[in-house]
Amino acid sequence: MALSKASLALVLALFSAKSLQAPTQSTVNACNAISKAIPGKLFSPGSSGYKEENEDYWNAGLSDLKPACILKPTTPQEVGKAFQVLGEFTDVNFSVKSGGHDPNPGHSSSQDGVLIALSKIKGTTYDKATNLAQVKPGGQWADVVGPLEKFGVTAVGGRLDVVGIGGYLAGGGLSFLSAQYGMAADSIVGWELVTANGSVINVDAKTQPDLAVALRGGGNQYGVTTKFSIEAHPIGKVWGGIRIYAGWAEQEVFAALHDFIGNNNKDPKAAVIVNSNKLVSGVAIYMIFFFYDAPEAPKGAFGKFEDISDLLDMTGTYTYPELLTKNSMGADSLSNRASFRSITLPRIPSRPQFYREIEAQWETIFKDYAQSHPGSIVVIAFQPFPAILAKNSASRGSNSMGLTANDKDRFVLEITGQWSSADDDNTIWDLSKQLTDWIEEQIPQVTTPESEQYLPLFMNDAAFSQDVFGSYKDVEKFRALQKEMDPTGFFSKRAGGFNV
Structure with a gap:
């Protein structure tokens, strides 16, 4: 899709020298009013509480954005009080942060605005009688799978344990378990939601199905969730990990991917993510994440992938939390700037070469940058989005994406960049956009x-x-x-995140 001039202008302003000025008097007054309404939980620049929170981002570049103040509420009522105060200061923008994994500037970060960090609203419990996990948004996915493991259950969730909770669930959430149960948000049956006027309400998927669908993949446009009620699913020992393949095995890798997406419905316990790392420091490899929901994967579960010789095999049998931790090794230790960009694409039965065509164009677009910036990391990930996922989503009431039982196979392409210099921000954003623009031009020509x-x-x-x-x-x-839900545009006009 075309780059929004308003969106680009906003982000450029966030990182420009002009934006690095003192907050407005109105924002200062709002911070003071919040501090008075919620004593002891507002942190100003220079304090240890401010520094700790503002440096806790997966995209290290977001720490360059300096909020006027940071609130760390501990209850939904305190979040509501903050919203009520902000309602009186209509020219003050704000952002809400959960785990800090969203790399987009201004989504869970704020320049000269108010940042509401949910890091103290955290914890996971399980009720065996209802089979529901009560999950609060603060922290990372390790804070969900760990407490649930002793009950032999888990929640459909992140494929790395360092993924944040609130933003992941509000955005829909792809999971190793999605072919079995749909997207992560599809298993949410209740929300403790703080609305624009500061009220704390409970949303029930059974009695409020339209709002439930909107909340599944609707970001923060209807309110901020301070607790999710999630249907739990059985889990025991699982098999998975990473295998590394030579870059010259591209034909075999993509043939296997094409075959796997088309046959995932035959064994939905199996999942893969295919990462092309061909432009990382000149090392041309494929890094493929494998997952199977059992201690061992039966022969044939991964189809043609099983016929490819690997360079390194790091798969094995683990507890579910152990596997997610293993998958996360190094993911949070780089202290780099980072970006995502994505596009959803059809699996075209008659065009197995489509994946390689995309990869070739990615190499063409990014090659010069990668060669001149050997410390940067640019990767594309091919993520299966099979028809069985959509069918399971529909059976649970579906979500904002509007998936149905009649959908056909898709895949999601993720473009990830990690780099060190702020001077490269615009370059990475632009190169990533060039790739999705090119793909969008191809879709009408190749789709059948x-x-x-x-x-x-x-x-x-x-x-x-x-x-x-x-x-x-x-x-x-x-x-x-x-x-x-929000007649004044409190969330749609003033909060960070994707706007409806």
Whole structure:
């Protein structure tokens, strides 16, 4: 989709020298009013509490953005009080932060505005009688799978344990378990939601199905969730890990990927992510994440992948939390700037070369940058989004993406960049956009009647400049509901994140 001029201007302003000025008097007054309403939990620049929170981002570049103050509430009522205060200062913008994994500037970060960090609203409990996990948004996915493990259950969730909780669930969430149970948000049956006027309400998927669908993949446009009620699923020892393959095995890798997506419905316990790392420091490899929901994967579960010789095999049998920790090794230790950009694409049965065509164009676009910046990391990930996932989503009431039981196979392409210098921000954003622009031009030419035509963006992997809600087929319905929930535009006009 085209880069929004407004979105680009906003982000450029966030990182420009002009934005690095003192907060407005109105913002200072808002911070003071919040501090008075919620004593002892507001932190100003220079304090240890401020520094700790503002440096806790997966995208280290977000720490360059300096909020006027940071609130660390411990209850939903305190979040509500903050919203009520901010309601009196209509020219003050704010952002809400959960785990800090969203790399988009201004989503969970703020320059000269108010940052509400949910890091103290955390914890996971399980009720065996209802089979529901109560999950609070602060922390990372390790804070969910760890407490649930002793009960022999888990929640559909992150494939790395360093992924944040609140933003992941609000964005929909792809999981190793998605072919079995749908997206992570599809298993949410209740929300403790703080609305624009500061009220704390409880949303029940059974009695409020329209709002439930909107909240599954709707970001923060209807309110801020301070507790999720999530249907738990059985889990025991699992098999998985990473295998490394030579870059010259591209034909075999992509043939296996094409075959796997088309046959995932035959064994939904199996999952893969194919990362092309061909431009990382001149090391041409594929890094493939494997997962199987059992202690051992039966022969044939991964189809043609099983016929490819690997360079390094790091797969094995683990507890589910152990595997997610193993997958995360190094993911949070680079202290780099980072970005995501994404596009949802059809599996075209008659075009198994489509993946390689995308990879070749990515190499063409990024090659010069990668060669001149050997310390930077640019990767594309091919993530299966099979028809069985959509079918399971629909059976649970579906989500904002509008998935149905009749959907055909898709995959989600994620473009990830990690680099060290702020001077490269615009370059990475632009190169990533060049790739998705090129792909969008190809889709009408290569798509066939037997492939999926509806291609909604996946919010968790999207860039700030992409119109996620505009890609949803029910966007007008969501806009009307958002206006009903938030008539003054408290979230849609003033909060960080994707706007409906």
